[in-house]
Amino acid sequence: MIQPSSRLHVVDALRGFAIVSIMLLHNIEHFDFYFSPRGLPGWMVQLDQGIWDTLFFLFGGKSYAIFALLFGLTFFIQYDNQAKKGRDFRGRFAWRLILLLGFGIINSAFYQGDILSIYAILGFSLIPVAKLGNKTVFWIALLLMLQPYEWINVAMGLADPQKTLSDPASWALFGRCAEYIPGNSLLNTLAGNLTNGKQAVYLWNWENGRVFQTMSLFMFGMLAGRTSKFKESPENKRFWNRVLLIAVPSFILLYFVKTGLPGWINSQAILRPLSTIQTSWTNMAFMLILVSGFVLLFQHKTGSRILNVFSPMGRMSMSNYIMQSIVGACIYYGFGLGLYEFTGTTYSLMIGIVLAVAQGFFSKWWMSRHRQGPLETLWHKATWAGSK
Secondary structure (H helix, E strand, O other), X not given: OOOOOOOOHHHHHHHHHHHHHHHHHHHHOOOOOOOOOOOOOHHHHHHHHHHHHHHHHHHOXXXXXHHHHHHHHHHHHHHHHHHHOOOOXXXXXXXXXXXXXXXXXXXXXXXXXXXXXXXXXXXXXXXXXXXXXXXHHHHHHHHHHOOHHHHHHHHHHHHOOXXXXXXXXXXHHHHHHHHOOXXXXXXXXXXXXXXXXXXXXXXXXXXXXXXXXXXXXXXXXXXXXHOOOOOOOHHHHHHHHHHHHHHHHHHHHXXXXXXXXXXXXXXXXXXXXXXXXXXXXXXXXXXXXXXXXXXHHHOOHHHHHHHXXXXXXXXXXXXXXXXXXXXXXXXXXXXXXXXXXXXXXXXXXXHHHHHHHHHHHHHHHHHOOOOOOHHHHHHHHHHOOOOO
């Protein structure tokens, strides 16, 4: 069995946890093709709705945030390792992002909601801040998390509260998915996902504040790496306890404000950007609850033993992420089994659980024989191609 010489096992497990939660969400969404089967009994409709609301409350917008935080952390680890050897990692990291974009494009052909290509583009934001001091990076990250663009829209709404807003541009593009995803042509689906689908996803991320939030989390993740926040120590335990104690009431307050906004503000010109800001902050607060709770549980022997089940999946997260996109498309889309038409949320969740368990067993088997996942190995070799 191959064992890594030195790893942050809690980070592997946390990344694996995020992969599993993303898998479950993708399944109930039919991998970005929303469709509710007709003729279901009333009790099944209610059960489906309850499961949908619960999973999105727990993981919607939070799992990707965990991924973004850990992306920044991984950048720091790689940057720091090269700095200790007297090398500047930034140029190699730029090449690594270009390679990630390639993986993202391949994944996007099967699943238009792919985040790899988005991370590849936004990851360039880490290069200019890599050598800045911690305080400077913190304030830049905080500014981005505050959603400055949306506050400009709020100011414009206050100046003209009666302004009529058109529907977000992504809506019409998502509506066109019905032209190719239900069809039985694989080529049409791949082409549609890479053209119409990617436009829709990029616009949706911009319209919902994900661009600023993601760059912010990249930088906060880098700071967490610089300050060794994921290493086990009494000081870090106190830190994560404080994070949890602050995040819980913050989430409750933000969630109350978020749900109350539509009843308090009539102007759509003001309400829409404020809702985007509130959703971003609310998801951030709950993500911190998940991360701090996970880290604290991992520091207990029993918790570590239970949560470590996610570690193999986390160590080959990109392979698992792309694998689930391909398998999911084959299960739900028209060119495959076309199960989108027959499976509601409950049955889709059951499929997702089966797939997650299967990936877990495969990951454990693979990582017992290899140091990295299959795509991670390819990415690593291509990253360092030509280096001495």
